[in-house]
Ligand code: SF4
């Protein structure tokens with residue numbers, strides 16, 4: 001983690017939850033876990049993704065359909081059960097910095 005990352009507050013940012021359609025990919029392990037948990041609410045929000053995988057559906061504004069809660073616009077609605085890719089995405093990583101560099105503040 002970089003020194004800069006110490007000051008990042010994901011709840012004030014949210015940029016990595018806005019991606020091109022069909023690119024927030026979920027894994028087979030995610031799908032199995034949600035089936036086991038009977039999280040059909042999450043499974044209903046999955047569609048075809050790039051590379052023959054599956055992905056979270058997007059809203060018209062480009063956000064993941066699980067993005068945002070009343071009073072916390074960048075909170076994740078399924079935080080405790082979010083996808084592997086969301087869990088491993090690290091604030092301050094090169095990818096994070098790239099998202100922050102490319103996207104305007106939300
Ligand atoms: S782009 Fe980085 S700082 Fe922003 S929400 Fe994602 S991980 Fe957090």
Ligand code: SF4
Pocket residue numbers: 016017024056064065066067068075076077078079082083086
């Ligand atoms: S599941 Fe949550 S953390 Fe993952 S992309 Fe969607 S809103 Fe962001």
